[in-house]
Amino acid sequence: MLSGSVAVAEPSVNDEPPLRVEQLQRCGNLLQMDTQEFCLYVSGLDSNDFQVKLNGTPLPAEDLTYHDDRVRVRINKADAESGPLWFEQNNQSSNPVWISLKGSHVVAATDREVAKNMDDITTYVDLVSLIIEESHDGAQEAQRLAAKYDAEVVGMIPPLNTYQLRLPAKNLNERDALVLRLGNEVSVDAVVIEESGAEESIERETTTPPDAEDDQEWAANRFLDAVNYYQRRLSSQGHVEDIETQPIRIGVIEREVDFDAPDFADYLGECRADAHRTCVYARDAAKPDGHGTTVTGVFAAAWNEGGNSGFLRGLDDVGPGFDVIVDRNSDAGITANIAASVNLVEDGVRVLNWSWGIHRVGAIDINGEEIDSLVRSGIAMSGYEELLEEFFLWLREEHPDVVVVNSAGNASSFSGSDEYRLPSSFVTDQLFVVGGHERSDEDVQVDDPRYVVKRNASNIDMRVDITAAACVRGSSLVEGEQGEAHCGTSYATPLVASLLAAMMSIEPELTPAQLRMLLRRSAMTIGEEYDFEPTDADDLTAPILPSERANELNHPDIGLSARLDMYKALDLTVQSLDRDR
Template identity: 65%
Template sequence: MPLRPVALATLFALAAPTLAAEPPLRLATLARCGDLLDSRQQDWCLGVRGLGSTTPTLRLGDQPLPASSVQRDGDTLRLRIDAQAQHSAPLWLEDGARQSNAVWLTTGNSHVVAARPDEVAQNMDGLTTYVDLVSVIIEESHDGRQEAQRLADKYGARVVGSIAPLNLYQLRVPAHDLTQRDALVLRLGSEVSVDAVVIEESAAEETEQAAAPRPKPEPEPEKPAADSDEWAANRFVDAVNYYQRRIPGRQAPIQPQPVRIGLIERDVDFDTADFADYLGPCAVPRTCVYARDAAKPDAHGSTVAGILAASWNNGGNTGLLRGLDKSSGGFEVIVERNSDAGITANIAASVNLVEDGVRVLNWSWGIHRVGARTVEGEEVDSLLRSGIAMSGYEELLEEFFLWLRKEHPNVLVVNSAGNGASFSGTDDYRLPSSFVTSQLLVVGGHQRSERPGLAVQDPGYAVRRRSSNLDRRVDITAAACAHASTTEAGQTGAVHCGTSYATPMVAGIVAAMLSINPQLQPAQLRTLLRRSSLPIGANYDFEPVDAEDLTAPILPSERQHRLDDPDVGRSARLDMQQALELSVQSRDRPR
């Protein structure tokens, strides 16, 4: 007997909750597995949330991958690709109408292994350090792969990872405690072919830790303001308005170019209002975000990425590059950290990203040496590393910037100055901001002052955030406070502050400048940022008074060679609109 319309409606109503309850498809982890040294056949392990009974289709870029290349084990997928036949591209999953977030899959071969919880120990400084994983930087006169294998054979170790462009190879050594490891480190370091040994001092993979201690939170400003109010000190909205009007202008329109930006961060929450519309395929000329999916909305990576790419008017963050969508050539924001193997993994990810065409790297991270002092003379208590670890990191970073200068001189790294109220300009205190190279731009943090009625051009309009690192190695300051992402549209996110969030403000405007004039080189970008900057702080006439230089002092050459300009001698504060204007002007000037 046929069902009546009322009965059919009842059945559909009962089925609707089941259909609506289908979980979202999210790509949570993506990491090299198997033999990390195989440059041809690459194995990738994917952790997926929301898998159904059928295995979804995997797409690399706009091409579906053959089902024969994918193996499934519960919520984990194992993918094998031919790195010689494939190119780096966003990887995403499709299961019927459901689409996952896209994660950047690099065919670059710089990958290192992270320690498990049972492979770390506490050193004498109370810091977590790897026991049986160390990295050696081989002298450039040697074949790195061959020499690393020789050393492994000599010391009973195994080569498990590498950053081949830097001649760095990661070894799993036969050490069961720190005494044995340190003895092997000394012996490896004495080898003629070894330039340096890098030991990692960072926690094991976060997802494998049962109850990792939360870092001490940075104090919030006394009166946290909305990001629109804080960002007024950098003329954020003015810059967006200028770009939207000037680039497609009727007279002398500019054909903007796409720009690829790399963020060394862990993940982004695609279940937030800020990032919900980045699921599935994405291609320039719009802004695209490629990242692993985070489990909570207010994580560090979501806030940093949100300053660049969050959708507008949803109550959370507000993305600079997203605001340029209708006028730009598109921006690809790649959030990538390689593995959770600390600083070594950060550099491995950076190398892969640069080889994949990234022009701007955002490093919202840094470390202080144990014993570093604040400007008040107290000990810094955050992001500490021992002296032996710092010396290895320093060699690693030096190799990276030497490689960058030789092979990729057009790439700019934008780095946070740090939040230790300390000094950025000496390796006794801070890495990597202490490096002096035209390809590293260091960003300090400021917040709005409480003095009413000041024009934005007034040096007192903003003041240094009290925790921001400082000194003349800092190139420029930017607003340090932003709103975190939220799960529902219309909610106001919590205020997050620190130089981590000032850094993408600068990285974003640099990317916009490059979209206008892709011929700009790192030194030229710094010059334009400094020439366009607003003043901040008192005028000390170049005399360092109580270490109160927030940035390198503004020079007469950065003010049209006017010795009497009132900005000369003060510190530099980001002016986003003026930086864009100078970028437009640079197109017509001989280089």
């Protein structure tokens, strides 16, 4: 049966069930780098002749083990590179999933390995991660500590000197005692305690979507104007000569995408046979309205199918070939998000989309009320903060050209203080924070600040770099059917991330600081002027500065908050090429 039990999506009795890779995890010895094993659950597969292809090359039959829809794949790292893997059988091709051979992986707890802490938050009982001081060999030191405390090393993020241990703890009292002792080890920088259920590390918003039409929502960011500009100016008949766009890889930290939806139905099999098209690599979802499908749709959904419409997909005719890689590593919460991000960056990703975030227990919103969703305890937040700090330090030192685009959050709170929210509170050129807006009732031109208003749930403050449309149509299983509206900063974030990828494709040498400058210089405005004075509940983004308006002190945009202008950002990117010549 097709994923998602919708009558019109059922195959006829004569149809074969579609091939779908639904699960993918590292298995076997997770610490082994030379030969890595991956376990996949594949629906619609039988034991007769099938092929598994990695980067278009069939894997040897002796490296495959099949049992009850489950396939174990062994890959020799010396003979292969990270890339898309898919199945072929009976003239069918599955959805391609991304296999990273970089080796960072952490283990998720089962239902029997979690408990409720004093804050009534689900927390891991026997799995913790140690951030080892950089002066030590992380792998050796983790093994030494594991032997000392009768633990076992079960996961790792080597570039961050972080190793996951399974402790001999049966309850939270035993765990906390061991965490205290481990934290006092000279070689341990921090202990990361994971607090998350399988579905709780994504942004979500429960308020009702507005009635405004989608073209008005994305018109607020000149979405179609930007697509038209890229197609017109960068085509062979365009007015700009000697621009050779470069392919860009985007990493989307989400769980899965529904390939049964018309929005994604043509991404099956070997996508990269066409060098110019956008490609999507992801596990298959059971239904089309999931968070990952909607977020990925903003990048890559097919046009005119009734659901979403992806920005990068709209550039296919003249684009360089964007890779959209959807992966969350495992269900091990924030630690897994970081492990996946490290792998993807090492696999060549230039833009990471983080449509997720968490708040500290006791954080308050702009009305002084306590936040009750996506909260974590103080001890967990301290560990996450250390892990994120290690990630951004590594990014700055080893991959200074990579940008991370993060949702501001949907708690009507503040995005810029680590007492309230992670990861948006980090201050680094490589982290972009995106708030959300929606269409107002005002009958004004699109560049008027009153054309949109802040979405009530969107987090705010001067750490937010820019706002973008928060509402988008989700995917549907029915061709031509308009999907339900989904709203939140999760969906504003990929608008900015996809634009940054398009800008990089025009000028790959742009630094994160230059990208932010182009975004802010091109921005339209939203909100009222506050003369640079922080006003509680009113500073939607960092105010636009005179330096972002050609040093015109009397420019009307000065002091207002910034709203994404996708068209103008592309235009300024092309203009920057002219200045460099």
